[in-house]
């Protein structure tokens with residue numbers, strides 16, 4: 001349905017998106033995962049025809065969007081990362097304004113506004129000014145404004161930043177419903193891997209403007225198939241020990257988390273005995289040892305040596 | 311398109327701070343300024359208006375009237391039936407006596423003190439500065455005046471009016487006397503049916519001062535001037551007030567959302583332009599009407615006068631809407647809307663200054679006054695003042711056409727500048 005071909009964007013000297021190829025099939029739910037500044041929003045702006053790429057192209061059903069942005073705008077609903085609403089208007093007035101200029105038929109507009117408000121759970125607050133809303137409520141109206149015209153493709157740019165877990169689950173559930181029940185194609189951007197894990201069929205992982213990995217979750221996790229992730233709880237933390245562990249040749253990454261350390265290492269038989277030996281040398285006791293199932297977070301860690309929220 | 315207009319009006323209305331600064335504040339400023347300034351002005355008036363006038367009567371009125379009676383009886387120019395009437399009229403109100411009575415009348419006594427004396431005394435006192443001005447009624451004045459009016463003989467006699475210094479109050483006395491003479495002539499003329507009276511014949515002698523005030527006009531006082539100039543100025547601000555919302559819409563990304571709806575780009579521009587027109591129109595009329603209700607600024611003015619005011623205001627609001635339109639287009643083009651707002655504000659301040667909205671135009675040098683009339687606000691202010699004074703319809707057309715032309719050009723340019731539909735930045 002949508003396809004980007006070698007998208008690049010340069011602002012002055014700085015390249016923020018570089019050679020991005022991605023595609024969205026009809027009815028798919030695709031995640032775009034990456035840390036702050038990875039270039040996710042820039043990529044999305046280009047796809048939704050708000051920004052011109054420096055090079056490359058975006059195609060909708062084979063037609064270039066750059067030359068004729070009208071086509072994609074018709075089928076697209078965009079939830080921007082920012083709250084793009086009139087703060088001085090009420091929720092209802094915002095929806096009515098955007099609904100009208102989205103050319104929702106007059107006869108349907110009112111009922112669509114009400115169903116959408118119900119969907120985001122703010123029907124009883126519709127008469128209130130946006131500026132009186134909490135962050136989470138604004139987010140929800142921000143999403144609602146992109147749904148009124150029943151878009152075939154929904155692009156959401158970190159729609160859950162800065163909101164409480166309850167609202168977040170609510171929003172995720174809502175998007176899942178749209179995807180599964182209405183067949184809406186979803187491109188979901190986030191730097192929370194749990195959200196993407198929960199919602200998306202396929203994931204692109206971006207860093208420094210490039211797609212560094214892509215595929216279904218299991219495909220991505222299989223990158224880690226010859227690695228083990230383990231969590232070791234110690235009776236005391238020691239920098240010496242962490243250093244020593246890193247010296248072990250099969251160890252790729254060590255991360256301190258409270259009183260325990262997380263170790264990613266190549267599958268090998270001698271890692272555990274090595275660990276025990278090292279701890280012994282420093283008089284540190286291993287309280288608990290646990291092998292973990294890898295997550296997308298670990299995949300990112302594996303690929304970049306950093307965590308998503310670094 | 312209406313959707314955008316409603317949105318813009320609603321946004322304006324919701325911003326109470328803006329409503330107050332844009333709609334209420336100008337009215338308050340006009341009222342406060344007028345009241346405080348007219349206080350100062352009035353003090354000056356009572357001080358300056360104490361004018362002493364030395365009057366020299368060289369004319370022998372009673373002798374002249376006797377002669378006149380004789381001439382009338384023999385005259386063939388006046389119908390016999392009217393002769394009695396004419397003589398009775400002149401006897402009832404002999405010219406010089408009437409003038410003296412007028413100068414000593416209660417209305418004038420507050421600010422004119424009349425002293426009768428000989429010519430040499432008068433000349434000396436004026437020179438010394440004891441008296442502000444002198445009026446000489448020359449020998450044979452009555453006789454010449456009457457025969458000129460009724461018998462069509464000789465020339466119009468002249469009064470000699472002179473003053474050491476040219477001052478506003480001297481001019482005013484001069485005007486007052488002239489006005490009286492005009493009236494007197496008219497009254498005499500009425501007494502002879504068919505007697506043709508040319509009012510312009512009544513002239514004051516040279517050597518006095520030039521006549522400053524125009525005949526048959528309303529002069530502009532301080533609160534009237536403030537109402538007109540502040541009204542025009544505040545409406546001018548409306549152009550940037552509305553256009554600057556464009557920057558907010560870009561910053562808050564609502565403009566992006568609008569772009570994504572694929573709405574024809576000009577709808578946005580149309581909303582801004584129309585909203586400016588409507589708001590500007592409400593604002594200027596509110597200032598005029600409010601000022602009238604509070605200060606009585608335009609009391610005793612005709613319905614036609616108000617129609618003219620509304621007409622000129624509307625044309626001006628149209629021009630302001632045009633300015634807002636081009637500002638909107640430019641701020642959409644510019645990367646940095648805040649910088650655009652700054653530039654627009656400066657332009658408006660510049661227009662306001664050279665258009666005479668901050669300081670009365672007449673204190674500016676001539677060349678600047680002329681440039682001032684090339685700003686929409688300067689031109690409007692000039693037209694409003696002229697309309698206020700003369701209510702002459704013919705003064706409205708050219709400026710209105712100029713303003714409308716100016717606006718159409720602005721709107722045309724802003725349409726060209728406006729990012730087209732589908733254009734990606």
Ligand SMILES: Nc1ncnc2c1ncn2[C@@H]1O[C@H](COP(=O)(O)OP(=O)(O)OP(=O)(O)O)[C@@H](O)[C@H]1O
Nearest residue numbers: 011016034035036037038039040041042043081191
């Ligand atoms: N208009 C611009 N001019 C210059 N640099 C820009 C511009 N827009 C974005 N950038 C830069 O491009 C990089 C990528 O920004 P982008 O917003 O796409 O990241 P992101 O992945 O969405 O990050 P986040 O998770 O914080 O939203 C950043 O370093 C940012 O500073």
Ligand SMILES: [Mg+2]
Nearest residue numbers: 040041081157
């Ligand atoms: Mg972003």
